[in-house]
Amino acid sequence: MFDDQPRVAPSSEDVSLALRHCWQPVARLQDLEQGPQRAVLLGEALAVFLIESGEPAVVADRCAHRGASLSMGQVVGESIQCPYHGWEWAGEDGACTRIPSLPDQRQIPPRARVPSFPARKHWGLVWTVLEQPLGEPPDLPWFDGDTWTWGHGTPYELPVGLGVMIENFRDVAHFAFVHEATLGPLPELVEPLDIEQDGIEVTLRREMQLGDKAAKFWSSVGEARYHVIAPNFISFQMFTDAGERCLLHAARAISATQSAHYWIEGGLAEGFDDRALTEAIDYEWRIYREDLPIISAIEPPELSLDPSSDTSTLADRFTLAYRSAFAEFVTRALSFRIRG
Ligand code: FES
Ligand SMILES: [Fe+2]
Incomplete structure (x- = not known):
């Protein structure tokens, strides 16, 4: 009766791996106006925020200095500032942009970085994907946010x-x-x-x-x-x-x-x-x-x-x-x- 069904079903592990390539919503824009949000995607804790220019950003929710939760911090310019010792991490690529306790910012360790992920605004949501995306976030030809x-x-x-x-x-x-x-x-x-x-x-x-x-x-x-x-x-x-x-x-x-x-x-x-x-x-x-x-x-x-x-x-x-x-x-x- 259901001949169009696949013969071998993917395992739970296969599904979780596949979902790493799928765009998924991590926050509503209206909530990000209050500040950074934490979202867990396939076990990975993420900090989601809007940088000063209004662009969305998604980085790992774990500071590379001493592991504090970045989503508890605040946005400073184009970066998110860790609430613990104030280190700042760029929304665009997760690079460390400032360490307040250092007298000379040229002393920032060159490899200081938190993992960052692609971020898209779509339908009042921020979407991200953990690995190389398969396709685009979903879209509908008949739904136009300007007329509805x-x-x-x-x-x-x-x-x-x-x-x-x-x-x-x-x-x-x-x-x-x-x-x-x-x-x-x-x-x-x-x-x-x-x-x-x-x-x-x-x-x-x-x-x-x-x-x-x-x-x-x-x-x-x-x-x-x-x-x-x-x-x-x-x-x-x-x-x-x-x-x-x-x-x-x-x-x-x-x-x-x-x-x-x-x-x-x-x-x-x-x-x-x-x-x-x-x-x-x-x-x-x-x-x-x-x-x-x-x-x-x-x-x-x-x-x-x-x-x-x-x-x-x-x-x-x-x-x-x-x-x-x-x-x-x-x-x-x-x-x-x-x-x-
Ligand atoms: S733990 Fe983030 S700045 Fe120290
Ligand atoms: Fe229902």
């Missing part, structure tokens, strides 16, 4: 790998069971799903059926489109009578079994103003909170990429296609790693 009214919800962390949550987002069979309180009663039956997989991307189009509570909030919805870009991004686009609405969701692997999640709510409709956006974010957050206890208790806490490891049916075709796209990402990243 959009904003971030509160990021959250989960004690499961990022794939478990990305899969939940695209799992259409759970709505009737998990989201009745927010969406209203929904049919349990899942229609034959119209999915398309192209490499690491999977799309699903379906006529949206709304429970009475959701209908009150979203008015009448026609088509809904899901678009996943494996391994760590998914979007949901809804076409309502009033205009378009969307939810973008990007995840970071804290480790193989822990993840951080960022989400953007948006509207492209007359009357979809900042107040409507706040209401939409509040409503979405209520929906997410229904998922979180269930997702947090899933065993094992890492998404299996072996299609035979769980029992699946036709109603799971979309989530199985995501697993297949995730496995394809791992295969590409590992061969890129060997070639690179």
Whole structure:
């Protein structure tokens, strides 16, 4: 039935290695305005900050002098200053730029440096990657930040790998069971799903059926489109009578079994103003909170990429296609790693 699934599933080690080549979100720009932030990516603690010119920077969150946490420090010009003895490290390449206790800055040890990583601003987030990136951060041709009214919800962390949550987002069979309180009663039956997989991307189009509570909030919805870009991004686009609405969701692997999640709510409709956006974010957050206890208790806490490891049916075709796209990402990243 699922002949398009890979025969040999990547191991957990393969997945973690592959994710080192994936752009992942590490902070919201709005939080960086308060100062540097700490983010853990695949076990590596990072300090994320904006230098004075506004450009993002990501360096290891460990001072090369005596190991203090740089994210507890402050930005000075184009560098981050360690909170312990005030050494300064350049955002661009991690080179030591100043040691306050030295009378002559020419005495800075030439090799004094902290590891630094590429940093990109995209959709109000800073993205980074630990090793040579495979591709670019995710993008969507239809989502233009200048024309949409959009904003971030509160990021959250989960004690499961990022794939478990990305899969939940695209799992259409759970709505009737998990989201009745927010969406209203929904049919349990899942229609034959119209999915398309192209490499690491999977799309699903379906006529949206709304429970009475959701209908009150979203008015009448026609088509809904899901678009996943494996391994760590998914979007949901809804076409309502009033205009378009969307939810973008990007995840970071804290480790193989822990993840951080960022989400953007948006509207492209007359009357979809900042107040409507706040209401939409509040409503979405209520929906997410229904998922979180269930997702947090899933065993094992890492998404299996072996299609035979769980029992699946036709109603799971979309989530199985995501697993297949995730496995394809791992295969590409590992061969890129060997070639690179
Ligand atoms: S530990 Fe950072 S300056 Fe000493
Ligand atoms: Fe859900």
